[in-house]
Structure formats: structure tokens, C-alpha cells
Amino acid sequence: MSLLEKPNIAVSMTSTGSQLTTSVATVSASNGTTIEGAAAEDEDDFSAGRKGTTSAPANGSYNQSAKAPDVRNNLDGVLISLIAGAAAGALAKTTIAPLDRTKINFQIRKDVPFSFQASLNFLQQTYAKEGVLALWRGNSATMARIVPYAAIQFTSHEQWRRILQVDQNGTNTKGRRFVAGSLAGITSQSLTYPLDLARARMAVTDRYTGYRTLRQVFAKIWVEEGPRTLFRGFWATVLGVIPYAGTSFFTYETLKREYHEIVGNTKPNALISLAFGAAAGAAGQTASYPLDIVRRRMQTMRVNVASLERCPTILETLINIYREEGIKNGFYKGLSMNWIKGPIAVGISFSTYDLIKAWLRELSHLKRGRIDQ
Structure with a gap:
């Protein structure tokens, strides 16, 4: 034993x-x-912030446990921004799609002067010839573009604000606020530009003589004009998106900041957010409109029957528009239409983004609370 x-x-x-x-x-x-x-x-004790611990686990387990929630929070924030941005862009563009198609048709034609009566006539003729759904022709291409575009734009804006340390620690960095918006616009535009060109092509043609589907747009351009055509007007777009996105985000964020300082509320209601977004849209559209004209002319030069000349560069396009149509009727043709649709679209976009983002964050916190329990 x-x-x-x-x-x-x-x-x-x-x-x-x-x-x-x-x-x-x-x-x-x-x-x-x-x-x-x-x-x-x-x-x-580490996460609770207590002091007085005399010993700590080896191999940096505290650092690892502290980093894990931060990484998860960052990933959740990016995912929330992507979803909210995509939904906001889709809703905004679908709402103003008929006005957008009308604006593009007047932008690319120099033989038809713009007026509200002419705009109404275009909408009525389109409806009579092709039906009500024709007013949203090209919206499928718009959705294929705007969903990733808006998702990337809003998400990249959040990241650029963090990288540039915009308005952190109580500072008022107006210059960085503008730069963050511009960089967000460049990022999203660069990654989705061919879809923007396809949308413009579908908007200025009908289903009988033009392109029937988004796939056909890319196929015909690739075969008949070459793959480089998919990026025609890209630099005009980038030059235009710098003042547009910069001014839009700058105006919206500035108005929200001023509202907070005056009222003390960090989260304005939907109506006030819509008004701030509308003001941001009007400012952004006005700042970038001449370059918007240039990019539309360059994007649609092969399908615009009213245009006999070819304008392969930004400078030549600017010169031709100025010589033949002047500043008001050329560079700002259709701007009054943009003052209607632009504020509506941007207002819906910004306010919807803020609402959906806040809602998704609340759901995320509730879900995390249940998991932690």
C-alpha cells in the first residue's frame, strides 16, 4: 500500500x-x-481604469485585450458607414432621377437653350413617347454607381477626418474640414468613374437608338471606342469634385457645428439636417458646376448628335464652350435646375446618412449588450 x-x-x-x-x-x-x-x-481592472495593481499578466495580455474591442469598434464603424452611405445615396438619387436626366440633356446640347418651360416640355415628351419609367432611364446605372460611390464617399470621409484630426479636442480646423471632404470625393469618384460615364450615356439616349442595358453600354464602348473611353472626362470630374465635395461636406459640418454652439444640441432633428444638407448641396453645385458641364460634354461626345466637334481635352472643351455659348449660357447652363435638384439630393443624402448611422449604432450597442450579458 x-x-x-x-x-x-x-x-x-x-x-x-x-x-x-x-x-x-x-x-x-x-x-x-x-x-x-x-x-x-x-x-x-484595466478596462475599468482602476489603479494600485501591483502585478500584471505577462506577455502583454492587457494590451491585447484592450486592442481587441478597439479593432471591433473600428470595423463596426466602417460597416455602419458603408451601409448608411449606400442607403442615403440610393434614396437621394432615385428621388431626383427625372430632374437629373433633364439636366444632363440640356448640359450636352448647345442648340437648345435652357428654361423651365423647356425642361417641362422634355419631361412631357419623354413620358408621351416612352412612358413614365423612361423618366428614370439610366437610374439602374445610377444605382450601380451611387450605391458604392456614396458608401465609399461617406466612409472615406469619416476616415479622412480621423487621419487629418479634423475638429478634434475642441479645435476648429476649417481648412482640414474642407480637405477631408475633397479627399473623400476624389476617393469615391476614382473608384466608380466608369459607372458615372455609363449613367450619362444612358441618360442622353433612348432605349431604341441607344443602349438597352448597363452591360451593353460597357460592351459597345469597349468594342467601338476602346477601353480608354471609359475614363474620358475623368480629370475634369476630379477637378470638379474637389470644390463640390469639399464645399458640400465643409458647409454641412460647419452648419452642424454652429448649431451645436448656439443651441447646444449635437444631434439636430431630421428637418434641420435636411435644411443643412440643402444649403450644402446648393453651395457645392454652384462651386463646381462649370466643370460638371465639361465632364458631361466629354463623356457623351460620341452619342451627342448635336455636337459635330470633338473635344478631347479639358482646355479645348472649356474654350469651345466659352466661344460658342458664353459664360452664362455655357458654363452655367441648367444651373437653376441644379439649384432645385441639388439641394434636394444632398439634403436627403446627408440627413438620411445621419439618421441611418445613428439607428445602426444603436442596434449595434444593443446587440453587443446582449452578447456581453
């Missing part, structure tokens, strides 16, 4: 302010079996 040896017991005590945590560990007995003592569960 073998002798039963008394197990060795090691006791370690860790002081955390007013609490003592005792962990008891037993080593194996001589018969090869292991007897484990009950261990009290330590509280997460």
Missing part, C-alpha cells in the same frame, strides 16, 4: 485597491492525478 502524499499548495495574492484576489493551484500528486483548486474570477 502506497503512502498518500500531501499535495503542495502555492498561494499568490494580488492587491487591487481594496480587494484581494486569491488563486489556489495544486500540483499533481504522486499517483499521477491532478487536483485543481477553485480560482476566484479576476475583475477587468
Whole structure:
């Protein structure tokens, strides 16, 4: 009969302010079996911000546990921004699609002067010839573009604000606010430009003589004009998006900041957000409109039957528009239409983005709370 040896017991005590945590560990007995003592569960003193801990786990386990929630929060924030931005862009563009198609048709034609009566006539003729759905012709291309475009734009804007440290620690960095908006516009436009060109092509043609589907637009351009055509007008677009996105985001963020300083409310209601977005849209459209004319002319030069000349560069397009149509009837043709549709679209976009983002964040916090329980 073998002798039963008394197990060795090691006791370690860790002081955390007013609490003592005792962990008891037993080593194996001589018969090869292991007897484990009950261990009290330590509280997460690091995350709670308590002081007075005299010992810490090795291998940086505190740092790893602290970084894990931060990474998860960042990923959740990016995903929320992507979803909210996509939904906001889709809703805004679908709302003003008939006005957008009308504006593009007048932008690319120099033989037809713009007026509200002419705009109404275009809408009536389109409806009579092709039906009500024709007013949304090209909206499928718009959705294929605007969903990733808006998602990327809003998400990249959040990231650029963080990188540039816009308005952090109570500062008022107006210049960085404008730069963050411009960089967000450049980022999204660069990644989705061929879809913008396809949308313009579908908007200025009908389903009988032009393109029937978005796929056909890319196929015909690739075969008949070459793949480089898919980026025709890209630099005019980039030059235009700098003042447009910069001014839009700058105006909206500035109005929200001023509202907070005056009223003390960091979250304006939907109506006020819509008004701030409308003002931002009007300012952005006015600042970039001449370059919007240029990019539309360059994008549609092969399908615009009223245009006999070819304008392969931005400078040549600007010169031709100025010589033949002047400043008001050329560079700002259809701007009054943009003052209607632009504020509506941008107002809906900004306010919808803020509402959906706040709603998704609340859902995320509730879901996380259930998981933690």
C-alpha cells in the first residue's frame, strides 16, 4: 500500500485597491492525478481604469485585450458607414432621377437653350413617347454607381477626418474640414468613374437608338471606342469634385457645428439636417458646376448628335464652350435646375446618412449588450 502524499499548495495574492484576489493551484500528486483548486474570477481592472495593481499578466495580455474591442469598434464603424452611405445615396438619387436626366440633356446640347418651360416640355415628351419609367432611364446605372460611390464617399470621409484630426479636442480646423471632404470625393469618384460615364450615356439616349442595358453600354464602348473611353472626362470630374465635395461636406459640418454652439444640441432633428444638407448641396453645385458641364460634354461626345466637334481635352472643351455659348449660357447652363435638384439630393443624402448611422449604432450597442450579458 502506497503512502498518500500531501499535495503542495502555492498561494499568490494580488492587491487591487481594496480587494484581494486569491488563486489556489495544486500540483499533481504522486499517483499521477491532478487536483485543481477553485480560482476566484479576476475583475477587468484595466478596462475599468482602476489603479494600485501591483502585478500584471505577462506577455502583454492587457494590451491585447484592450486592442481587441478597439479593432471591433473600428470595423463596426466602417460597416455602419458603408451601409448608411449606400442607403442615403440610393434614396437621394432615385428621388431626383427625372430632374437629373433633364439636366444632363440640356448640359450636352448647345442648340437648345435652357428654361423651365423647356425642361417641362422634355419631361412631357419623354413620358408621351416612352412612358413614365423612361423618366428614370439610366437610374439602374445610377444605382450601380451611387450605391458604392456614396458608401465609399461617406466612409472615406469619416476616415479622412480621423487621419487629418479634423475638429478634434475642441479645435476648429476649417481648412482640414474642407480637405477631408475633397479627399473623400476624389476617393469615391476614382473608384466608380466608369459607372458615372455609363449613367450619362444612358441618360442622353433612348432605349431604341441607344443602349438597352448597363452591360451593353460597357460592351459597345469597349468594342467601338476602346477601353480608354471609359475614363474620358475623368480629370475634369476630379477637378470638379474637389470644390463640390469639399464645399458640400465643409458647409454641412460647419452648419452642424454652429448649431451645436448656439443651441447646444449635437444631434439636430431630421428637418434641420435636411435644411443643412440643402444649403450644402446648393453651395457645392454652384462651386463646381462649370466643370460638371465639361465632364458631361466629354463623356457623351460620341452619342451627342448635336455636337459635330470633338473635344478631347479639358482646355479645348472649356474654350469651345466659352466661344460658342458664353459664360452664362455655357458654363452655367441648367444651373437653376441644379439649384432645385441639388439641394434636394444632398439634403436627403446627408440627413438620411445621419439618421441611418445613428439607428445602426444603436442596434449595434444593443446587440453587443446582449452578447456581453
